[in-house]
Amino acid sequence: AVVSTQSTGMKYWGSILNESFISQCGSKTKNVHPLSLEENKQTNGVAVYSKDIEKSGTLMVGKVRDRAYLLLDRKLILTIKGKDSNVSIGLTPGRLEIIVLSDGHINTGHVHMDDPRNYMKGITEPVLYDSEPLLNWDVTLLPLDDMSCLQKTEQGSRDQPFLPGSVYIGQLAKTCDSTTDTFLDTTGWGKGVTYFQTINLGRHWPLAGPQLTLYAPGPFCGESDSKITVHMVEFEKPADHVTLTDESNLRGPIDPSQL
DSSP states (O other): OOOTTOEEEEEEEEETTSHHHHHHHOEEEEESSOOBTGGGTOOSSEEEEEEEEOSOEEEEEOOEESEEEEEETTEEEEEEETTOOSEEEEEOSEEEEEEEEOOOOOOOSHHHHHOGGGGOOEEOSOEEETTEEOOOEEEEEEOOSBSGGGGGSOOOOTTSOOOTTEEEEEEESSOOOTTSOEEEEOTTOOSEEEEETTEEEEEEOTTTOSOOEEEEOGGGOOOTTOEEEEEESSOSSOOSEEEEESSOOOOOOOOGGGO
């Protein structure tokens, strides 16, 4: 059986914005107008839309799905939730990066049948600057289906401040039982995605609730160098460990303000 107190120390590895990570785990393209993930031939994961801003002005982002993080010269300046539309912010000259996270798809509901664009992820409506379309974007596509690509990348600087897209890695203190299923408790972490042995276990968002644990089948265990990787997009000071437990917890507190 799994010992409920078994845990792994988590240490900051770097960012998905690192060139080394992008070269191994993603691809780059260009869009005249920012296109959705699907129009860029990607179905899930993250897209980063980048553009040099040459003069001060007002940026207006029409619509994103499902969540966007605006960085100016690698400093987080705004978070846009999926329910928000036509969000504006003043900018000064610098390098603008819009990190857009897909929270997955559903295949029901009339809203998706009426207009296929309602089903698309990424930036799905125009981005304006001083009321004019902002054109010619550099786009980085990161499916993040698994983290096997991470083994070929170089670790980033540990001196960098937290940014959406930070990656943490931990190694199990001892081997877990490959014959027994287990659950990974994400309490103390923010919004992100967890990988066990490079395999995507799923999204975690314990601050929003109610799900606090992720299911990990027993065969994922059993290796002496078992690793847990967390791709974190929110929460500046996450817990320094993740716990494996033999019980699921799908009934944690719910905080609608996080959505």
